[in-house]
Amino acid sequence: MRDVIEQFADRIRSAAAEKKPLRLRGGGSKDFYGEAPRGELLDTRAYAGIVAYEPTELVVTVRCGTPLAELEAALHAAGQQLAFEPPHFGAEATVGGMVAAGLSGPRRMAAGAVRDFVLGVRMLDGRGQDLSFGGQVMKNVAGYDVSRPMAGSLGTLGLILEVSLKVLPLPVAETTLKLELPQDKALEMLNHWGGKPLPISASAWADGNLALRLSGATSAVKAARESIGGETMAAAEAQGYWQGVREQTDVFFSTDKPLWRMSLPSVAPPLSFPGAQLIEWGGSLRWLACKADARAIREAAARSGGHATLFRAADKSAGVFMPLAPPLARIHRNLKLAFDPAGIFNPGRMYPDL
Amino acid sequence: MNEAFRLLDPLRQSEAVKALRAILPPESVLYQQEDTKPYECDGLSAYRALPMVVALPANEEEVCRVLRACRELKLPVVARGAGTGLSGGALPHGKGVLLSLAKMKRILALDPVARIARVQPGVRNLAISDAAAPYGLYYAPDPSSQIACSIGGNVAENAGGVHCLKYGLTVHNVLRVRACTIEGDVVELGNEALDAPGYDLLAMIMGSEGMLAVATEITVKLVPKPQTARVILAAFDDVEKAGNAAAAVIAAGIIPAGLEMMDQPATRAVEEYVHAGYDLDAAALLLCESDGTAEEVEDEIARMTAVLKASGAYDFRISQNEAERLKFWSGRKAAFPAMGRISPDYYCMDGTIPRKRLGEVLRFIAEMEQKYGLRCPNVFHAGDGNLHPLILFDANDPEQLRRTEAFAGEVLEKSIAVGGTVTGEHGVGIEKINQMCVQFTPGELEMFRAVKRAFDADELLNPEKNIPTLHRCAEFGRMHVAGGRIPYPELPRF
Numbered sequence: 001m002r003d004v005i006e007q008f009a010d011r012i013r014s015a016a017a018e019k020k021p022l023r024l025r026g027g028g029s030k031d032f033y034g035e036a037p038r039g040e041l042l043d044t045r046a047y048a049g050i051v052a053y054e055p056t057e058l059v060v061t062v063r064c065g066t067p068l069a070e071l072e073a074a075l076h077a078a079g080q081q082l083a084f085e086p087p088h089f090g091a092e093a094t095v096g097g098m099v100a101a102g103l104s105g106p107r108r109m110a111a112g113a114v115r116d117f118v119l120g121v122r123m124l125d126g127r128g129q130d131l132s133f134g135g136q137v138m139k140n141v142a143g144y145d146v147s148r149p150m151a152g153s154l155g156t157l158g159l160i161l162e163v164s165l166k167v168l169p170l171p172v173a174e175t176t177l178k179l180e181l182p183q184d185k186a187l188e189m190l191n192h193w194g195g196k197p198l199p200i201s202a203s204a205w206a207d208g209n210l211a212l213r214l215s216g217a218t219s220a221v222k223a224a225r226e227s228i229g230g231e232t233m234a235a236a237e238a239q240g241y242w243q244g245v246r247e248q249t250d251v252f253f254s255t256d257k258p259l260w261r262m263s264l265p266s267v268a269p270p271l272s273f274p275g276a277q278l279i280e281w282g283g284s285l286r287w288l289a290c291k292a293d294a295r296a297i298r299e300a301a302a303r304s305g306g307h308a309t310l311f312r313a314a315d316k317s318a319g320v321f322m323p324l325a326p327p328l329a330r331i332h333r334n335l336k337l338a339f340d341p342a343g344i345f346n347p348g349r350m351y352p353d354l
Numbered sequence: 355m356n357e358a359f360r361l362l363d364p365l366r367q368s369e370a371v372k373a374l375r376a377i378l379p380p381e382s383v384l385y386q387q388e389d390t391k392p393y394e395c396d397g398l399s400a401y402r403a404l405p406m407v408v409a410l411p412a413n414e415e416e417v418c419r420v421l422r423a424c425r426e427l428k429l430p431v432v433a434r435g436a437g438t439g440l441s442g443g444a445l446p447h448g449k450g451v452l453l454s455l456a457k458m459k460r461i462l463a464l465d466p467v468a469r470i471a472r473v474q475p476g477v478r479n480l481a482i483s484d485a486a487a488p489y490g491l492y493y494a495p496d497p498s499s500q501i502a503c504s505i506g507g508n509v510a511e512n513a514g515g516v517h518c519l520k521y522g523l524t525v526h527n528v529l530r531v532r533a534c535t536i537e538g539d540v541v542e543l544g545n546e547a548l549d550a551p552g553y554d555l556l557a558m559i560m561g562s563e564g565m566l567a568v569a570t571e572i573t574v575k576l577v578p579k580p581q582t583a584r585v586i587l588a589a590f591d592d593v594e595k596a597g598n599a600a601a602a603v604i605a606a607g608i609i610p611a612g613l614e615m616m617d618q619p620a621t622r623a624v625e626e627y628v629h630a631g632y633d634l635d636a637a638a639l640l641l642c643e644s645d646g647t648a649e650e651v652e653d654e655i656a657r658m659t660a661v662l663k664a665s666g667a668y669d670f671r672i673s674q675n676e677a678e679r680l681k682f683w684s685g686r687k688a689a690f691p692a693m694g695r696i697s698p699d700y701y702c703m704d705g706t707i708p709r710k711r712l713g714e715v716l717r718f719i720a721e722m723e724q725k726y727g728l729r730c731p732n733v734f735h736a737g738d739g740n741l742h743p744l745i746l747f748d749a750n751d752p753e754q755l756r757r758t759e760a761f762a763g764e765v766l767e768k769s770i771a772v773g774g775t776v777t778g779e780h781g782v783g784i785e786k787i788n789q790m791c792v793q794f795t796p797g798e799l800e801m802f803r804a805v806k807r808a809f810d811a812d813e814l815l816n817p818e819k820n821i822p823t824l825h826r827c828a829e830f831g832r833m834h835v836a837g838g839r840i841p842y843p844e845l846p847r848f
Contacts, residue, residue, distance in 0.1 A: 056601040057708055057739070079607055108548065115554055116526050129797045137706040138738035139523065139778035141512050141561040142786075142793055143802050143821060148525065148557035152549070169607035191467050195491060197578040197647065219649030265546040267468040284548045306547035322551040327539035332552055334808035338801065350552070 001063070004047045008159060009128035011042055016126055016342035024155035024346055026065060027092025030101045032312055034154050034349045035320050044096050044159065051162060052136070055080055059119060059136050061164040064096025071095055075167055083111035083168040087246050096160045102152025105246040106202035106213070109281035111168070115151035122162040123150065126340030136164045155346040156354050157339040171201070171215035173222075176238035179210045179230035183270045183279070186210045190282045191267055198224045204245050205279040206252050211241060245280065252278045255289040258313035260297055262286040264306035271300060287311075294318030321350060329353075362406060362448065370407045370451060373423045378416060382457070384408040393452045396437045396444040397499070400701075400749060401784055405432070405446030412457045414532070414540065414570040421568065422538030424451055430817050431536070433564035435476060435507030438499040440702055441783030443510065443563045443819060450814075453568065455506050461485050462571065469576045470529060470546060475506025475569045479513075482574060491576040494521035497779070498687060506569050512561030514779035516612045516686070519737035520645075523779070525560040527575050533559065533567035536810045546573060558805070563781055565816045566809040580645035583611060584655055587682045588667035589636035593617055594713035596638035599665035600736040601709055603642060606661045608654060612643035613737030614686050617716070620731035620744070621685070627692035630685035633669060640667070640736065641686055643679075689733045690744070697729075697746035701758050704786075705769030706740045706778035718768050719743050726761040728754070740778035741769070767792050782820045790820070791827035799824065 015022045021039030031037060048065035055078040062071055068088050075081055085105030086098045099121075104113040120134030134140055134147035150160055181189065186205045193200055199216035212228065214221045225232065233241065244250035253259065257275060266283035275290030290297070294310065295318075301308035307322040324332060329351075336343070336354045347354070367385060374383045384390050385407045395402040406429075411417045424431045430450030437444055446452045459476035466489035471482055479500040483492040496515035497503055503513070508524045509531060521527070530544035544556035559566050590596040596615055603610060616624070616632075616639050625632045632639055642662065644654040655672060662670065673679035685692075693700040707715050716732060723730050729746045745761055747754040766776040766789040776782070776789040790799065802821040806813060822830070 054708070054710065056605045057710065058604060059708075102549075102554075112522070112526055113549060115557055116522065125801065129801075131795070131798050131801055133798065133801075135706075135773070135775050137708060137740075137774050137778070138519065139514050139706045139735070139740045140775040141779060141781050142775045142777050142790060143782070143798070144562050144566070144805050145512070145525070145557050145560055146801065146805065149554040151554060153553055157553075168609065169604075172607070191469075195466060195469055195489065195578055197580050217646065217650040217653050219653050220647050223647055223649060263547040263549050265468055265470075267465070281548060305545055307545065307551050309551070324552050325541070327535060327537070327541050328543075328552065328555070331535075331541070331555065331808055335553060335805065338804035338808050 001047060005124070005130060005161060008042065008047070009124055009130065012124055012126065012128040012159065012344070015040070015344045016128070019342050020344065021347045022344050024100070024159050026094030026097035027067070027090065029088060029090030029093040030097055033101055035316065037346065037349060039344070039347065042159070045094060047161060050074060053078070057136070058138070058167050059164055060167055061136060061162055062095045063162050064094060064160050066095045068093040068095055068098050076170070079170050080167045081170050082117065082165065084108050084114050084117055085246055086114060087248065089247065095163060099151050099160055099163050100153060100155045106204065106242055106280060109203065109284065110201045110215075113151070115148045117166045118148050118151050118163060119166055120164040121147040121150050121160055123158040123160050125158045126342055126344060130161070134164065138166065154349045156336060156350050158345065173218040174201070174213065174215045175221055175225060176233040176241065177212045177214070177225060177228055177230040178233055179212070180208060181205070181210045182208060183277070186279070187270065187283045193228070194266065194282050198228070200224070200282070202242060203280060203282050206277065213238070213242060245278070250278070252276060252287070252289075257289040257291050258315075259311045260288040260290060261309040261311040262288055262301050262306065263309070264301060264304045268304035268306065273297065273300070298322055324351070362404070366449065367406050370427060370429055373427055374407060374409050374420060374451070377419045377423060378409060378411060382410040382412070384410070390452070393434065393437070393446055393454065396434070396439040396442060398440050398442040398445075398783065398785055400755065401442045401445050403446050403448050405452035406449055408452045408454060410454050410457050414534065417453070417568055417570050418534045418538040418540060420451070420453060421534050421536050424814060425536050425538070425812065428812060428814065430814050432816050433506070433510070433568045435504030435510070436478065436502050438503040439507060439511060439781060439783065440704070441777065441781040441785040443781045443783035443816070445784050445819075447817065455504070458570070466491060468546070470573055471576055472571060472573045473505055474571060475509070476504050479503050479505055479508055486576045490579050492579050493574050494527050494577050495524050498690065505572050505574065509560060509569050509572060510562065510564045511779065511781045514735070514740065516614055516735065519613060520609050520611050521577070525557055528556070528560070528572060529575055530573040531556060531559055531569050532571035533569045535567050536812070536814055540570070541567065561781065563783065563816055563820045565806055565820055567815070580611070581647050582651050583643055583645035583679060584651050585612070585641055585643040585673045585679050585682050586655065586658055586662065587671045588640045588642065588662045589633045589669040590638045590640065590667055591636065593638040593716050595666045596640050597709060597712035597736065599640060599662050599667060602661050602665045603658055604737070606657060608657060608661070610642050610658065610737060611645040612641060613735070614641040615639065615734040615736040616686060616689065617732045619729065620689060620733050623696050623731055624685035624689055624692040627695055628684045628688045630681055632685055636669070641682060686733065693731065693744050693746060697748070699747050699749040701745040701747060701762055702780070703743045703745070703762055703765055704740065704777045704780040705766055705774055706738070707769050707772050707774035709736065709739045711772040715741065715768060715772060719765060722761050722764055726757045728757060728761055730761070735778070738778070739774065763789065784819055787820065787822045787826070788830040790822050791830050796824050796827070799827070
């Protein structure tokens, strides 16, 4: 594997010397996400495999090119999981791409996001230097936290070679409830339940129906089911349903309208845009299929204290990510320069000047 | 101690005082020695330096203006919260400004429905949980200094606590930080939603020891208080058995709310102090806590008990009520003050190690006790591998202080050698700066410096802490030649 890293580093050094952009890519399952990828392809899949897995330490260290499905299968075999339930968006999804995209699935509302589970990274910077930050332990404050910010950086700061992730046990019991509720009432109840010690691990509201997943000790799941009420979904149906939400294969996502990802405070009132919505994460994540003006959507998100991402769309000329305030944008540019002085890693994938 | 920290330049001082007085009322600018003396050290009192000036801004606007003035005058700035830090992160700079956030101690808003609190940096950690208690909510991270430490300091150190295996560190419980840059601009990192556009600078500022920006407002997540909690106190005749038992609990698919270990010397010291009823013959005690609904806790306690029994615990006590639970915990929570009773001084280390290497590391510490002739009881966050060996010494004896520093250095380097880190939750500060040269390569240290310059081009915020210069590493390397291999051979040495 040493030679694979050397090949990657050579590619990076010559690209930097010629100032030619590189498109860092795993399986390409998330090519649709972010601004258009450009540059010469550097396929990370040659660097694959699980480096170390210690179930009793709750830590796994994985190479970037490892198929995400392979990692999840290994964890499940030991009764553990990636608690943030990352979407694959295709069988070809890799671990490196999962971290770089920084997307989390339904369980995020209870467990945390990808970044919350990153303990360390090994990466190649824009000079081809092999650098390691963080580590394989739960608590580590030596130096600045460079590893968590790699989650969601869309490959613009470096080539993630390896990542160490915290893993958690699979829940003992799981059940899904279904309740008929209009949107405002559903948001009110989600925030109410959020303040109670209930084992809610996922929520999804669409079209007057709220699905709630409970995960934890058998007794806790049973007690919560009794206190919340509603109908219990059959286990197989529930599994299919959450898989559809996580992988966006649910019928809601088969829309020809632009799909907006609205990340808002859970208490933000219902959005007044036309178009269908699917609401996850206790009200904090609202998927909106809507042709409304991008500026109006972004302003509404900002007014609520959140942000809006143009997640899937044929036309992304309005820009994918919310623009940053000038002092923040300056820090972003400085960081990009520090990690990638020649500006070769996935240029423009996040913002035009990064 | 660097002489540069001590020399006071009167001209420079009057220049700084004049600039600060143009921004702050006279009582908020301190420069007489009797006024600046209380700021000379933080919780790591072995290191002291008088700040040239102390500034006490009362709001964000004043913080920004002070920082802007410092940048114009090229004055180093050290931000300080409650000063409870254990690594000298708030050690003043003798030629700079000590920026105390102590006046900014208001809880600005608490929304029980959204489950968030917006607070100023000087608010005490425990004050947030106290304010949230009427709503059945609390702020989860609970460093042992929580009665005194401030949330701004918690952000600067990414503070943990005894419940962080299940509930996370500061980084997992803060939604947004408003901060002033050295340019005097306000930046918002994160927001009140669950993520923000751009790079995750919220994660980057956590644990950055006041070296990237100065936090002026922090929005924290509040979580529902578990209905009930019970703790098992298990006794082992061997420390390694206790370590393995902790691993077995996790292997059984249980994430305990708290999982703490104490060795016999630690147990004996605290028992004398708090009378928790600990078994003094045990080689190690394990505290294993479950929280949740009454049914859930009952289930989990039964599962934990079975695992601990199978792992060789020879005695168990399960708390029968809240008073007993607190009594079982009292010894662990009082471990540090208890050491203060049996020794004039103690030096607390903070390495994190993979739990499976615990036996090896404890044997190594026992060897070091012999080598340096100093006692070292151990308390251990067994759930997350964070070890706090406490070296007992007398700071009035310079020879003992020297041996203590050498002892600590060896233990920190051992933590790195077994795949861990020099600091789990106390920070590098000034204390562990040399060991950073061992944990990181020159390329990694250079990247840290580049990250700092991305926020603070002139390197004025808390300079000379956390990230050593390569020059410093070269000098340190001259003293620590490991296995005949000189670290950083490519650097010039003088």
